[in-house]
Amino acid sequence: MTLVPSLPTVATNPPSQAEAQVLVAQLQAQIQSLELKNQKLILELAHLKRIKFGVKSEALTVEQKQLFDDDAEQDLAAIAAELDEVPTCDDAPVSRLKARPRAGRQPLPEHLERVEVRHEPEQCTCGQCQAQLVKIGEDVSEHLEIEPARFFVVRHIRPQYACRLCETITAAPVPPAVIDGGMATPGLLAWVAISKYLDHLPLYRVEQIAARQQVILARSTLSEWIGRIGVALQPLADRLSEKLRQQTSLHADETPVQQLDPGKGKTKRAYLWAYRSNDLSGSPPMVVFDYQISRSGQHAANYLQDWRGTLMVDDYSGYKALFANGVREIGCWAHARRKFFELHAAGGHPVAAEALQRIARLYAIEEQAKGQTAEQRAQSRALHSQPELQSLHDWLLKLRPNIANGGGLAKAIDYTLRRWPALLHYAETGDLPIDNNPIENAIRPIAIGKKNWLFAGSERAGKRAAAIQSLLATAKLNGIEPSEWLKDTLEKLPTWPNSRIDELLPLRG
Template sequence: MVEPAGNAEIAALRAALAAAEQRADLAELKAAQARAEAARVVAEKTDGEAEIARLKLEIEKLKRSLYGQRSERKAKLLDQLEFELEDLEAAATEDELAAEMAAARTTPVKAFTRKRAQRRGFPDHLPRERVVVSAPEACQCCGSDHLVKLGEDVTETLEVIPRQWKVVQTVREKFSCRDCEKISQPPAPFHPTPRGFAGPNLLATILFEKFGQHQPLNRQSERFAREGVPVSLSTLADQVGAATVALKPLHDLIADHVMAADRLHGDDTTVPILAKGQTRTGRVWTYVRDDRPFGGIEGPAALFYASPDRRGEHPRAHLADYSGILQVDAFAGYNGLFDPERRSEPIRPAFCWAHGRRPLFELADIERVRKKKGKGGAISPVALEAVRRIDEIFAIERDLYGLPPDQRLAERQRLCAPLVEELHAYMMIEREKLSRHAPVAKAMNYMLARWTGFTAFLEDGRICLSNNAAERALRGIALGRKAWLFAGSDRGARRAAFMYTLIVSAKLNDIDPQAWLADVLARIADMPQSKLGELLPWNWVTQAVTKAA
């Protein structure tokens, strides 16, 4: 019997579709293998770079011990090499884990495993202290040695123990079934980092000391050794890299939360970055979401990025998908964000009154003028009057903190708008009397040329008068530069920005960053993705409290 022509065409189409699907599956498999192979090559490259850096450091240390070089320059060179090694070790661990995850998606490609130095054994001492004063051997009254203990008086003295070390042994017992002889054993618990030896509290200590307290890993390693627990610099750097990978899902949630805000504070600061024996000036950028000034209920958070320079392309890349209000200073690099033709919903600028006030205040500060020009220096009465008027506006704003946006806007229109209008008229009149090169005229032009951005707070109750939220977020970096001097590489600066996001966000929510990191690292490995939001700083409740509840 002859098959109808229509059925034959359908069968041919089905066969062609099956062949196309098979080819697509094969192409997808090849692409996955290529990605896994590329990740393995990258991991091998960074591992080789870390090994070269380690050998360079060992050579310089040997030279110093052999030839007795104790110069300050040689000491700085060793510090630079240690910083470089620290960043390369952490980067190598990140790439190794990335290669493992890529290889896990495809069978033919073998995962890359780094060669690690053999760790020393853990100390087996645990401190226990009970101080007993020696009892008298004879009666103090009659000299008899027939003494019977009646009890004891204990005097408690408060003392501080900086750190206690212990080794936690997780025991999984094996049982054999008498009927089927099958061996049963509970599964191994999740560890904060793959192949890690450090518990969550130790990991949190390492991370917070490095990024929150500005103690580089080489100093931490020296301190651990003095406490009787020798841990090498490369081992600590390895754990930092592994912890970065483990915490990335939480970091991504914080980043999404920040970029979903209607209003952001933005700012940047300098970060010296090591480059071939010298340092160059990079930048760390922050974007802060804080809705508390206008009574918002969403948790505050800060997102940090690092870049090798201050070109405007960096904030444009950071905020490529953002549309809302951006509170910043008048840095020209932000101008591209405010272009109406940039997108259908351009970012709206709101400039910082604290930045506008600062150059005027410097001209009105008696002590500053006296130090610069000697006893004969004089302050500017125009600048002093402008500062006084701006301070009146700030005084009103302090009383409006926490009010809902509509109520805040209404009070601003009633109380602040007349003062702002009078300030504008005053500066316009006084500027006409001055040379355009006069310092006071330049200070006033900073605000007058951007008056629409400065007065945006009179049109939207969500806008703050200043950008202090972003400046406070960057304060820790400015303080830490004197401790860690510079970042070891561009990648090290990006890793620091990653950790600043976590630590500063915890501080904004008034929780202890170290305790939070310890709890997160203890729970994140076996927590479903759908429940990961419970670990965010504004939702966080410690595991101990959860169990008690």
């Protein structure tokens, strides 16, 4: 296989001036082609190295870095503890690690239950004169404790009463439940669902956790519970979708997941489409996941139905039909920035660095506008963002004719210029976001979790997971503890009127 294009054949006789010019032009073209291929390979190699060995995004604070930080903290604490155990002589100096300044222990949350343990002296008389001791105060210290998942049995006793005259029997009725006649309480059902969908534990691990307390929860039983929980929560997920489509602006993105293909004994690719409300709209945050078996843009059209608003997306072509049918597009500056970041990370490209600095000024303006009203933010963007954007646009237009086609810089500039109207749209308003990071943050736990559960067992299982994940993720966005919400909801659902279903949604008031 030829890796390098063959050079033009040079005649034995010295070439004429015209032939020499043609030969030089051919050589220059080949050199330029090789330089572009080399640049492309460098970018691809840097990207793959960052995925395998480093951070996957341009953010500085990532889980991988935190792992190393945690280990360093643990090592320092262990060394300090070992030094504390070293025996010392009164007249011999001991070398110690210099204590690092700390901010002090944070107060424990006020909402936690306080269990008081009183420690009285062994005797109430003075150890020297035997006089009676008088209480003058007390020292109070608080320590955080935890009770791991503890199984216990709730025994419901309903006495039966008979009327001798009427020959009838009276007893308290058995309230309806999500699983009639089942042994699981709403609290246990919530724990299983949270373990599977929020903590991303496969059911066999939940089975093992229960077995440590000698409680037998077969996977078949756990699977049946999850199936029934999904059916019970589906109306809430459907209503959440309806309320999301009432918003005038949304984020959208999609991520691949694996689905079991039993007929072939392997997995196939499916997609989890995600839609999120705009935080700048002032409405309670909502996120909805829609499981589909392909990445066809028709799935987005089917989900959004007749919705017509402003949609924040990346440059995936599957959304293009929506924009041709009345939906207005808004571009993501994080995606545009990423093109320049990858180029800069590969070799410290000076033009890419300049682009990153210009884009950083746009984000600095947004940071300063946090907490402002939509009107105030619109004024700030008109005064500061739009001039910065115009300057960036002019700079890119002036720069582009001097950049060779096909290179990483050309692709980054072309991406930005091609999507310029969509990228500019946010600065023309005061209530639209600058990037699609909120939806990517909502998807990230799913991406982490699928490394544990690996694949969805079926399309129905994928759709059930999407519905439950939507409700739990929305609860988290609204500052609602998902486990408590789910337990309370499973208790209420069997008798809750459909006309009041909105009251059960995990949305802050």
